[in-house]
Amino acid sequence: MEHAHGNPLFNKPLTAYVGQGQTRPLTSSDKPAPSRRQVSAKTKEAIAKLGLRYRPTSQTDLEAHAGQLAMLATDLHDLPVDLLERAIGDWSIKSPFMPKAFDLVQLAKSYLAKAHPQQREVTTDWVDVARRRNDRMNADPEARRGVRWVANSTGVNLELDPTYRTDMDRFMGKLHDGTATARDVDRAPEVWRKIAEERGYLRRFDDGAFVIRERRCENVGL
Structure with a gap:
């Protein structure tokens, strides 16, 4: 959109100044500006x-x-x-x-x-830019997880990170690998344990307690 009066971002109203020791008569327009911006x-x-x-x-x-x-x-x-x-x-x-x-x-x-095409952008090392942004994002506990900055020939883009694993992913991985302990199960949130039960990793007793399901060898001869 074109603006008829040039860049409107930093236009400031002109202030009329008077010499030292001089005063200016008050007029109806000399009202104090409102304290809050509209x-x-x-x-x-x-x-x-x-x-x-x-x-x-x-x-x-x-x-x-x-x-x-x-x-x-x-x-x-x-x-x-x-x-x-x-x-x-x-x-x-x-x-x-x-x-x-x-x-x-x-x-x-x-x-x-x-509007000034003659000004060309300086060449940037996008790989370095992506690395700095990823470092900043990883250091911020409130930043979005599961995404990362990826460099390409024209800049950097935010993409899903296929290597990212949540705490639940790691819990399920330990159950799958057989390295999970009873303490891991007890400390896991209820919803994680229910999902693990549906996947066949855990067994639930009548009293609501969960235990790791023992694996049975699929090859009868072993």
């Missing part, structure tokens, strides 16, 4: 949709999440909605992290900067 309904709607994409898994974090969204909407109140929605869409596809206002503003600026 956030449009469309901006609130765009930020609300962003919040749904990065909704926390813990119920105790919902209040903090709502406060973070409210601050984000306030910080981005003057960003054109069409640029904001485009930035949110692009960010959600490429990153597992909740964006900061700075991140979305930088994306919005990049759309306007494309």
Whole structure:
């Protein structure tokens, strides 16, 4: 979308200054600016949709999440909605992290900067970029799991990680390999044990206790 008045991101109103010792007569327009920034309904709607994409898994974090969204909407109140929605869409596809206002503003600026095709992007080592992003994601306990950054000839993309194993996957693997102990079974969540029972790894007694099912040799001669 083209903006008739140039880049709208950082337009600031001009302030009339007076010389030292001089005063300016008050007029009806000299009212103090409102203390709170006015956030449009469309901006609130765009930020609300962003919040749904990065909704926390813990119920105790919902209040903090709502406060973070409210601050984000306030910080981005003057960003054109069409640029904001485009930035949110692009960010959600490429990153597992909740964006900061700075991140979305930088994306919005990049759309306007494309009007200067003579500026070519500097060659980047995408493998190194992917490695740094994976390190950052692995170090963050709240980051999305089961995905990884993968480099290609044009950049980096977020893809599912086929090597990722959850705690339940490791529990089932130990049962399958025959290395699981009774303590592993006792410490496993109830839902894991029920799944293991359905898969034939565990046996459940009438009192609800689970034990590892003994394997029988399929070859009669052995």
